[in-house]
Amino acid sequence: MMDDLKELYQEVILDHSKHPRNFGKLDPCSNEAHGYNPLCGDTLNVFLNLSSDDVIEEILFDGKGCAISIASASLMSEIVKGKTKVQASTLFDKFHDLVTKEDSTLLEDDDMERLVVLAGVKQFPMRVKCATLSWHALQSALNGNKDTTTE
Amino acid sequence: MNKISSFDVERIREDFPIFLEKIHGKRLTFLDSGASAQKPRVVLDAVQKAYTETYANVHRGVHYLSQQSTELYEGARKTICAHMNARSVDEIIFTKNATEAFNLVAQSYGQLALKPGDEILLSYLEHHSNIVPWQLIAERTGAVVKAVPIDSNGEFLMEEYLKLLSPKTKIVAVTHISNAIGTIVPVKEVIKAARDKGIPVLIDGSQAMPHMKVDVQDLDADFYVFTGHKVFAPTGVGVLYAKNDWLEKMPPYQGGGDMINRVTIEKTTYATGHSKFEAGTPPIVQAIGLGVAIDYVNSIGFDAIAAHEQALLSYATEELTKLNAVRIIGQAKNKAPIISFEMEGVHPHDIGTIVDQAGVAIRVGHHCAQPLMDFFDVPSTARASFAFYNNTADVDALIDSLKMVQEFFG
Numbered sequence: 223m224m225d226d227l228k229e230l231y232q233e234v235i236l237d238h239s240k241h242p243r244n245f246g247k248l249d250p251c252s253n254e255a256h257g258y259n260p261l262c263g264d265t266l267n268v269f270l271n272l273s274s275d276d277v278i279e280e281i282l283f284d285g286k287g288c289a290i291s292i293a294s295a296s297l298m299s300e301i302v303k304g305k306t307k308v309q310a311s312t313l314f315d316k317f318h319d320l321v322t323k324e325d326s327t328l329l330e331d332d333d334m335e336r337l338v339v340l341a342g343v344k345q346f347p348m349r350v351k352c353a354t355l356s357w358h359a360l361q362s363a364l365n366g367n368k369d370t371t372t373e
Numbered sequence: 374m375n376k377i378s379s380f381d382v383e384r385i386r387e388d389f390p391i392f393l394e395k396i397h398g399k400r401l402t403f404l405d406s407g408a409s410a411q412k413p414r415v416v417l418d419a420v421q422k423a424y425t426e427t428y429a430n431v432h433r434g435v436h437y438l439s440q441q442s443t444e445l446y447e448g449a450r451k452t453i454c455a456h457m458n459a460r461s462v463d464e465i466i467f468t469k470n471a472t473e474a475f476n477l478v479a480q481s482y483g484q485l486a487l488k489p490g491d492e493i494l495l496s497y498l499e500h501h502s503n504i505v506p507w508q509l510i511a512e513r514t515g516a517v518v519k520a521v522p523i524d525s526n527g528e529f530l531m532e533e534y535l536k537l538l539s540p541k542t543k544i545v546a547v548t549h550i551s552n553a554i555g556t557i558v559p560v561k562e563v564i565k566a567a568r569d570k571g572i573p574v575l576i577d578g579s580q581a582m583p584h585m586k587v588d589v590q591d592l593d594a595d596f597y598v599f600t601g602h603k604v605f606a607p608t609g610v611g612v613l614y615a616k617n618d619w620l621e622k623m624p625p626y627q628g629g630g631d632m633i634n635r636v637t638i639e640k641t642t643y644a645t646g647h648s649k650f651e652a653g654t655p656p657i658v659q660a661i662g663l664g665v666a667i668d669y670v671n672s673i674g675f676d677a678i679a680a681h682e683q684a685l686l687s688y689a690t691e692e693l694t695k696l697n698a699v700r701i702i703g704q705a706k707n708k709a710p711i712i713s714f715e716m717e718g719v720h721p722h723d724i725g726t727i728v729d730q731a732g733v734a735i736r737v738g739h740h741c742a743q744p745l746m747d748f749f750d751v752p753s754t755a756r757a758s759f760a761f762y763n764n765t766a767d768v769d770a771l772i773d774s775l776k777m778v779q780e781f782f783g
């Protein structure tokens with residue numbers, strides 16, 4: 223039992239949840255979206271500055287959430303900075319597989335290697351949405367939508 | 374059923390087969406009865422028996438099984454009628470849950486009585502199911518929804534209520550007990566004040582029925598609603614008690630079989646009493662199970678149940694208070710055994726996941742009471758809710774598992 227929990231709440235996750243990186247509001251910004259998880263009532267806001275050639279130049283997020291959702295948002299913000307819109311979408315797909323598919327060994331790049339700390343949520347199906355909330359919000363922001371829910 | 378003379382919780386736990394289950398290899402600590410209660414063997418057996426030995430549709434056959442089934446189904450109605458002290462079985466309507474009962478009253482009473490500018494008075498303690506149906510009918514009729522505020526302990530503010538009651542108020546709909554924080558609302562006073570002004574009152578008894586004896590005549594409620602699955606009965610059945618005067622005046626909620634007197638293509642005349650509001654094949658076996666569940670709790674007795682549960686509530690409150698960084702949300706003077714709490718620096722979802730690994734089942738989230746959560750300015754809380762089958766070992770397991778949470782996040 224402790225093993226599953228330790229797998230879920232790894233040091234990196236606890237660290238990012240207690241000291242989230244890129245936490246705050248970006249004002250003004252080119253794109254933003256509000257992610258809402260109706261299951262728990264948590265919200266995460268993602269703010270971006272997207273360059274003319276669709277590169278994420280700046281990203282900040284804020285909101286309230288559990289350790290998993292805050293850590294995931296924090297890690298995401300570090301990883302997608304400097305990526306193009308298309309690259310970020312591809313990463314989201316891979317990340318989604320990582321947290322939902324049983325034997326996803328998609329560790330072919332450094333980014334996924336950093337995200338693998340979140341693979342533990344697979345054992346906790348009710349928590350997958352916590353891990354993906356920020357990514358859904360990012361996706362919405364990139365697509366120019368304002369609001370998104372995990373439902 | 375044998376009368377259980379003195380309250381023996383260990384003996385009672387044996388009536389609930391779920392307690393034989395291991396959760397993640399651990400003893401089950403079930404502290405989520407507020408969401409839905411576990412089922413005693415007598416209820417499970419009655420359900421099984423109703424399907425295997427006496428099953429047929431009700432009210433529509435002259436054959437043996439249909440009569441058996443009808444007798445059992447109507448017998449359950451009698452049990453509930455006696456338990457709530459309704460005047461007549463005509464006043465006991467089976468619905469599919471509490472939610473359907475609220476929608477029934479909102480739509481049907483709303484159609485009868487609500488006009489633009491009329492007011493529907495709720496409270497900040499309400500479950501979404503006693504808010505949203507009123508908003509829907511308000512939108513359709515032009516009526517306005519208002520809510521009685523609470524104080525920082527989660528206490529229903531009687532003076533504010535009295536101020537909000539106005540000639541425009543056409544119905545008051547408040548909960549007997551808050552599912553999120555356990556506040557017991559003095560509903561008798563609430564009803565009395567409205568009665569003096571000729572305003573009907575609906576009480577949401579979903580959380581009250583498992584913990585206390587409710588007498589609808591003593592309360593003088595116009596409508597009293599509860600849901601079966603929280604009183605140790607199967608899912609899929611709820612009850613609306615309604616004064617017969619209203620049932621006569623209110624238009625049907627749904628049309629269909631069983632609720633008619635005579636149908637022609639041009640016009641239908643309706644059945645009376647509960648039948649008018651029970652369209653279609655009802656939740657037959659679930660209702661039978663509900664009758665048995667009510668008999669079962671009465672065999673234990675609400676005096677014994679309340680004494681045991683209040684002792685658990687005090688013990689749990691005391692132990693939680695000893696934990697650093699735990700804040701109990703909702704400190705009303707009179708509370709049901711429901712405790713909402715926050716832990717500093719730890720989100721309720723993380724608490725829920727970690728204690729679950731220790732076999733401890735609690736509810737985390739907004740408890741379908743977002744206006745209440747907004748009042749306390751929290752998106753969600755962790756909630757431990759007790760039933761008479763809980764014991765002090767359950768409280769100890771909760772506290773130990775919360776210490777584990779603190780270790781993780783410490």
Ligand SMILES: Cc1ncc(COP(=O)(O)O)c(C=O)c1O
Pocket residue numbers: 407408470471472473500502503548550551552577579580600602741
């Ligand atoms: C106070 C209260 N009212 C109403 C309900 C709704 O019950 P149901 O979902 O069975 O209709 C609940 C249960 O969640 C409740 O706790």
